[in-house]
Amino acid sequence: xxxxxxxxxxxxxxxxxxxxxxxxxxxxxxxxxxxxxxxxxxxxxxxxxxxxxxxxxxxxxxxxxxxxxxxxxxxxxxxxxxxxxxxxxxxxxxxxxxxxxxxxxxxxxxxxxxxxxxxxxxxxxxxxxxxxxxxxxxxxxxxxxxxxxxxxxxxxxxxxxxxxxxxxxxxxxxxxxxxxxxxxxxxxxxxxxxxxxxxxxxxxxxxxxxxxxxxxxxxxxxxxxxxxxxxxxxxxxxxxxxxxxxxxxxxxxxxxxxxxxxxxxxxxxxxxxxxxxxxxxxxxxxxxxxxxxxxxxxxxxxxxxxxxxxx
Amino acid sequence: xxxxxxxxxxxxxxxxxxxxxxxxxxxxxxxxxxxxxxxxxxxxxxxxxxxxxxxxxxxxxxxxxxxxxxxxxxxxxxxxxxxxxxxxxxxxxxxxxxxxxxxxxxxxxxxxxxxxxxxxxxxxxxxxxxxxxxxxxxxxxxxxxxxxxxxxxxxxxxxxxxxxxxxxxxxxxxxxxxxxxxxxxxxxxxxxxxxxxxxxxxxxxxxxxxxxxxxxxxxxxxxxxxxxxxxxxxxxxxxxxxxxxxxxxxxxxxxxxxxxxxxxxxxxxxxxxxxxxxxxxxxx
Amino acid sequence: xxxxxxxxxxxxxxxxxxxxxxxxxxxxxxxxxxxxxxxxxxxxxxxxxxxxxxxxxxxxxxxxxxxxxxxxxxxxxxxxxxxxxxxxxxxxxxxxxxxxxxxxxxxxxxxxxxxxxxxxxxxxxxxxxxxxxxxxxxxxxxxxxxxxxxxxxxxxxxxxxxxxxxxxxxxxxxxxxxxxxxxxxxxxxxxxxxxxxxxxxxxxxxxxxxxxxxxxxxxxxxxxxxxxxxxxxxxxxxxxxxxxxxxxxx
Numbered sequence: 001x002x003x004x005x006x007x008x009x010x011x012x013x014x015x016x017x018x019x020x021x022x023x024x025x026x027x028x029x030x031x032x033x034x035x036x037x038x039x040x041x042x043x044x045x046x047x048x049x050x051x052x053x054x055x056x057x058x059x060x061x062x063x064x065x066x067x068x069x070x071x072x073x074x075x076x077x078x079x080x081x082x083x084x085x086x087x088x089x090x091x092x093x094x095x096x097x098x099x100x101x102x103x104x105x106x107x108x109x110x111x112x113x114x115x116x117x118x119x120x121x122x123x124x125x126x127x128x129x130x131x132x133x134x135x136x137x138x139x140x141x142x143x144x145x146x147x148x149x150x151x152x153x154x155x156x157x158x159x160x161x162x163x164x165x166x167x168x169x170x171x172x173x174x175x176x177x178x179x180x181x182x183x184x185x186x187x188x189x190x191x192x193x194x195x196x197x198x199x200x201x202x203x204x205x206x207x208x209x210x211x212x213x214x215x216x217x218x219x220x221x222x223x224x225x226x227x228x229x230x231x232x233x234x235x236x237x238x239x240x241x242x243x244x245x246x247x248x249x250x251x252x253x254x255x256x257x258x259x260x261x262x263x264x265x266x267x268x269x270x271x272x273x274x275x276x277x278x279x280x281x282x283x284x285x286x287x288x289x290x291x292x293x294x295x296x297x298x299x300x301x302x303x304x305x306x307x308x309x310x311x
Numbered sequence: 312x313x314x315x316x317x318x319x320x321x322x323x324x325x326x327x328x329x330x331x332x333x334x335x336x337x338x339x340x341x342x343x344x345x346x347x348x349x350x351x352x353x354x355x356x357x358x359x360x361x362x363x364x365x366x367x368x369x370x371x372x373x374x375x376x377x378x379x380x381x382x383x384x385x386x387x388x389x390x391x392x393x394x395x396x397x398x399x400x401x402x403x404x405x406x407x408x409x410x411x412x413x414x415x416x417x418x419x420x421x422x423x424x425x426x427x428x429x430x431x432x433x434x435x436x437x438x439x440x441x442x443x444x445x446x447x448x449x450x451x452x453x454x455x456x457x458x459x460x461x462x463x464x465x466x467x468x469x470x471x472x473x474x475x476x477x478x479x480x481x482x483x484x485x486x487x488x489x490x491x492x493x494x495x496x497x498x499x500x501x502x503x504x505x506x507x508x509x510x511x512x513x514x515x516x517x518x519x520x521x522x523x524x525x526x527x528x529x530x531x532x533x534x535x536x537x538x539x540x541x542x543x544x545x546x547x548x549x550x551x552x553x554x555x556x557x558x559x560x561x562x563x564x565x566x567x568x569x570x571x572x573x574x575x576x577x578x579x580x581x582x583x584x585x586x587x588x589x590x591x592x593x594x595x
Numbered sequence: 596x597x598x599x600x601x602x603x604x605x606x607x608x609x610x611x612x613x614x615x616x617x618x619x620x621x622x623x624x625x626x627x628x629x630x631x632x633x634x635x636x637x638x639x640x641x642x643x644x645x646x647x648x649x650x651x652x653x654x655x656x657x658x659x660x661x662x663x664x665x666x667x668x669x670x671x672x673x674x675x676x677x678x679x680x681x682x683x684x685x686x687x688x689x690x691x692x693x694x695x696x697x698x699x700x701x702x703x704x705x706x707x708x709x710x711x712x713x714x715x716x717x718x719x720x721x722x723x724x725x726x727x728x729x730x731x732x733x734x735x736x737x738x739x740x741x742x743x744x745x746x747x748x749x750x751x752x753x754x755x756x757x758x759x760x761x762x763x764x765x766x767x768x769x770x771x772x773x774x775x776x777x778x779x780x781x782x783x784x785x786x787x788x789x790x791x792x793x794x795x796x797x798x799x800x801x802x803x804x805x806x807x808x809x810x811x812x813x814x815x816x817x818x819x820x821x822x823x824x825x826x827x828x829x830x831x832x833x834x835x836x837x838x839x840x841x842x843x844x845x
Contacts, residue, residue: 057400059407104582111343111399115532116581119574122529126574130567176699176706179688183696186685193645193679194749195671195700234525238407278415284408288401289394 006304011253015163022152031155037263038158039220042165044243044255046212049169050205051241052250053178055185056106060117062236063101063124064094064210068217069227070128073141076222083147083222087215094214095207102206107199118234125232140228147222158219162256165212170252172208181205182250235277242284248297257296314441315558321447323554324454325517328509329527330534330546331458332502338478338541340495341399345406346387347506347531348524349413353380354507355514355523356417359428369429377507384503385496393492410524418521428514450512457508461501462543474498478541526570533577552576598623598753598785599644604653606636606643606809613639615809617653621753626779626786628800630820632829636809637789638680641755645677646670658752672701676751680758682738684730690717690741691726697745713748720744720774736767740774747778753785754778760792768795775799797821805829 018038022031043065051057068090075081075089097120105116128135135141148154172178180201183191191198221227230236239262247258265283269276333347357376361367367375391409395401432445465471476484477491485491506527517523534553538545553576557569599621606614614636621627629637642648644655646667655662662670685693694713702709717726720740725733733741739759746754756775760768772795779786790796797817805813805820807829813820820826 055400057403059403101578104578108581111403112536112581114400114403115343116578119529119533119577122525123571123574126567126570130571176695176709179692179696180699182688183685183693186687187683189647189667190679190683190685191696191700192647192667193671193677194697194745195668196696197666197668197700234407235411238411241404274419275415278412278419281408281411281415285391285405285412288405288408 003304003308006307010300010304015159018159019156022155028151031151033263033267034260035151035155035158035223037260038155038162039216039223040240040243040263041162041256041259042158042216042219043213043240044247044259045162045166045169045252046209046216047240048244048247048250048252048255049173049212050209052244052252052255053173053181053185054202054205056202057114057241058117058206058209059114059234059237059241060101060119060121061209061213061240062232062234063097063117063121064213065217065220065236066121066124066128066227066229066232067097068094068214069221069231070135070141070217071214072218072221073144073227076144077141083145083218086222087218090214090218091211092214094210094217098207098210099203102203102210106202106206118237121232121234121237125229128229128232135229138229140226140230141221142226144221144225144227146225147219154223158223161215161219165215166253166256169208169212173250173252177201177205238284239280242280242287244294245284245287246291246295248294251294251297254294254297254300257300258294261296315555315562317441317443317451318447319555319558321451321554322558323551324451325509325513326530326534326554327458327547327550328454328505328512329531330538330550331461331543332505333528333531334535334538334541334543334546335461335474336495336498336502337535339474339498340392340396340477342388342392342396342402343399343406343532344387344392344499344502345403345528346410346413346524347406347502348526348528349410350380350384350503350506351510351527352417352519352521352524353383353413354510355428355519356421356426356510357507358511358514359421359426359519362429363427369431373431373511376511377504380507381500381504384499387503388496388499393495410528414521414524421521423520426519428511428519430515431512444516446512446515453508453512457505458543458547461505465543470494470497529570529577530573533573533580536577537580597621598658599787600654600656601644602654602656604640604643604655605651606639606648607651612809614643614650617806617809617811619804619811619814621785621787623752623785624779624783625802626775626788626800628796628803628817629787629789629806630796630803630826631806634808635806635829637806638757639809640806641677641757641789644670644755645675668700671749671751674750674752675755676746676749676753677755678739678742678746678757678759680761682735682742684733684738684741684745686731688730689726690722690728690730690733693730693741694744694748697748698750701749713744716744716748719778720747721770735762736764736771739763739767739771743771743774743778751784753787756786756788756790758789758791760790760795768792772799793821 018034022034043061047058047061071090071093072083072086075086076083101117101120105113108116129137146154148157180191180196184198184201188198243258243262244255246261247254247256266276269279272279329351333344336342336344354376357379358372361372361375362369387409391405392402395405430446432449435442436445436448465474473489473494476487476489477494481491530553534546534549537552538549553573556576557572560572561569597620601620602618604614604617617640631637643650646662646665657673657675660673685696691713694716695709698709698713714726717723720743722737722740722744725737730738730741759771763771775786776799778784788796788800800817803814803817803820804811805826812825812829813823
C-alpha cells in the first residue's frame with residue numbers, strides 16, 4: 001500500500017511540475033516544446049500498452065498517428081469541422097485501420113507482425129503521395145485551425161489528455177487485463193489452454209493503442225496546423241519505440257519520461273542541424289545495448305524503494 | 312508485351328539478388344537483417360565514390376565495393392547482431408538502428424540529391440522491337456549467373472552443406488563440429504555481397520539517394536515471405552512473381568503504384584499462407 | 596456416465612498416421628492412464644482433445660457436446676484443462692499471477708475472489724508461501740505443482756496430465772501422486788494421465804489405454820494391460836514375451 005501512495009505522490013509531483021513550468025518560465029518556445037513532448041508521450045504510452053505488455057512490437061505505430069492526423073486535417077479543411085469533432089473521428093478511423101491490418105497479422109510471430117505493421121505504414125505513406133491531388137502530396141494539408149487559440153491553454157489540454165490516457169492505460173495494465181496481456185507474452189498456447197481468447201485480447205489492446213495514437217495524431221494536426229506524409233515515416237515509429245525503451249518497457253508511465261527526455265534531446269540537438277537524426281540513431285543503438293530495461297522506470301523504482309525504506 | 316517480358320525479368324533479377332541474400336541469412340542464423348537494404352545502398356555509393364572521387368575504372372571499383380560491403384556485413388554481424396541474438400526483435404531493432412545510422416551517414420556525406428553511379432554498358436540494344444538499356448540486360452545476366460553460382464555452391468561444396476545443416480538444425484550441426492559462428496559470418500558476407508552487387512548493377516537506372524535502403528528491404532521481406540523464409544528457390548520464384556507484377560502494374564496503371572504491389576503482396580501472403588510457398592518455418 | 600467419448604479419431608501428418616482409428620470413452624470420476632512408447636501419439640491425442648490440432652476424421656464428444664471445430668479456449672471453458680510435457684509457466688510473472696491467469700479464462704463475469712481462490716489452490720498443491728516468487732526461480736518440482744495449480748484454477752471437470760512425473764525424483768513423484776489422488780477424491784475430478792514411470796502410474800490409475808503407432812492396442816485394468824502380449828511386444832520387442840514372467844518371479 002505504501003508503494004501505491006508513493007506512486008500517486010510521485011505522479012502528482014510530476015504533473016504539478018509540468019503544469020507549473022510554463023508559468024515560471026514565460027516562454028512560448030518552452031510551451032511549444034512541452035506540448036510536443038506531451039503529444040509524443042501520448043503516442044509512446046499507447047505503444048507501450050500494446051507492444052510493451054504483450055511483447056509484440058509494433059513497427060508501424062506511425063500508421064495510426066498518420067491516419068488520425070490526416071482525418072483531422074481533412075475534416076477541418078474540407079468540411080470545416082471543428083477540431084473537437086475530429087478527435088473522436090480520428091480515434092474511430094485509427095481503430096478501423098487497426099482492425100484492417102491487425103486482424104490478419106496479430107496471429108503472426110513477433111518479427112512478422114512488426115514488419116507487417118511497418119509495411120502498412122509504408123503503404124499509407126505511398127498512398128498519400130500517389131493521390132497527391134487529394135492529399136497535398138509531399139506538402140500535405142495546410143491551414144488547419146488550431147484546437148485552442150491560447151498556446152498555454154492548449155498545452156494544459158494536452159497535458160490533461162496525457163494524464164488521462166496514462167492513468168487509464170495504467171489502470172488497465174494493473175488489472176486482470178494487464179495480467180492476461182503479460183501472460184500472452186509468456187506463452188500464448190498455454191493461455192488458450194486456460195480458456196483465454198488470446199486473439200480477442202491482442203486485438204483489443206491494439207485497438208486501444210490505435211485509438212489513443214489516433215487521438216494524439218488529431219491533436220498534433222490541430223497544433224502544428226499542418227500534416228504531411230512524414231508522419232507515416234519509419235522514423236516516427238522508431239522514435240516512439242526509442243522513447244519507450246528509455247522510459248522502460250511495459251511500465252506505461254516510463255514512456256512519458258522517455259518522451260520528454262527525447263524531445264528535449266532533440267531540441268538541444270537542434271544546434272547540430274543535420275546531425276540530429278544521426279545522433280539519434282546512434283543513441284538508439286547505445287540504448288539497445290546498455291539500457292535494456294530503460295532509464296526512467298528503473299530509476300523511479302529505486303527512488304520509491306529508498307523512500308519506502310525511510311518510512 | 313516483349314517490353315514487359317524483358318523489364319520484368321530485369322526487375323526480378325535485381326529483386327532475386329536482394330531476396331536470396333536476405334533469406335539466406337535468415338535460414339541460417341534466424342536473423343531478419345533490416346540493414347540488408349543498407350548493403351544495397353553501400354554497394355551503389357561505394358562504386359560512386361571509387362569511380363568519381365578516386366577515379367578508379369569501373370570494374371575494379373565495383374569489385375572493391377562488393378568486397379568492402381561484404382567485409383562490412385561481417386562487422387555488422389559480429390558487433391551488432393551477435394550480442395542481440397537471443398531476441399529476434401532485438402535483432403530487428405538493432406539492425407534497423409544500424410540502417411538508420413548508415414542512412415544518416417550517407418546523407419551527411421553526400422547530401423540528399425540523387426547521385427550518379429556509372430553504368431557498365433551505356434549502349435542500348437534492340438531485342439525484337441524493343442529498346443533496352445545494355446545496363447539492364449547486364450543486370451539480368453549477372454543476376455542469373457550470381458544466383459546460379461550461389462545455388463551450385465550450396466549444393467555441391469562442403470561449406471554449402473554446412474550451411475544447409477545449420478539452417479536445418481543449428482544444435483545438431485554444432486554437435487557435428489560445424490563452427491556455426493564462423494559460418495554465420497561467411498553467410499553474412501555472401502548475403503551482403505549479393506546485395507551490394509544488386510546495388511551496383513541497378514544504381515545506374517534506379518535512384519541512388521540515402522533513403523534507398525528502405526524500399527528494397529520492404530520488397531525483400533515481401534519476396535521472402537511469399538517464397539517462404541529460408542527457401543532459396545522460393546525466393547527466386549517470388550522474386551519473379553513480384554518483378555513481373557510490378558512491371559505489369561507499372562505499364563497498365565502507373566509507376567507510382569508499383570511499390571504498393573510488394574507490400575500488398577506481403578500482407579496478402581501473411582494472411583493466406585504464412586509459410587509462403589516453400590517455407591519450412593511458418594510465420595506463426 | 597461417460598464424460599468423454601472418442602470415436603474413430605484419425606490424424607495424419609504428411610503420409611504418417613499420428614493417431615489412427617482411436618476410440619475409447621472415459622467415465623465421470625475415473626482416473627484413466629494412457630501408455631505407449633515414445634512417438635505412439637499420446638501427446639497428439641491430447642492436442643486433438645484440446646483443439647490445438649484438428650482431427651482428419653472421427654468424433655470427440657465431451658459432456659454431450661461435439662468438440663469438433665472448437666477453438667482451444669472454447670474447449671477449455673467447457674471444462675477440459677491440461678498440463679504440458681515440459682513445464683510452461685508464464686515467465687516474467689509471479690507464482691500467484693500465474694494461477695490467477697489460469698483462473699481468468701473460465702471465471703467469466705465472476706472476477707471477485709480470484710485472488711483468494713488462487714492462494715487456496717497454491718496452498719493445496721504445497722506452494723504456500725511462494726506466491727510472490729518469480730516463476731524462474733522455482734525448482735522443477737515446484738514448477739510442476741504450479742502447472743497443476745494453474746490447470747485446476749480453470750475449474751475443469753476433466754484434467755489431462757502429460758507426463759507430470761517427468762524430471763522428478765522418487766519422493767517428489769510420490770508427493771505429486773498423492774496430490775493427484777487427493778484432488779481426484781475431493782473434487783470428483785476426472786483425470787487422464789500420460790506417463791512412463793510405471794510404478795506410480797499403475798498404482799494411480801484405474802484403467803489403462805495403450806497406444807502404439809497411433810493405434811489402441813490394448814485397454815483394461817493395469818494388471819491386464821501389463822500382461823497383454825501386444826503391449827509387451829510394443830515395449831520390449833517381439834520374442835521377449837517371457838521377459839515379464841521371469842521378472843515377476845524374481
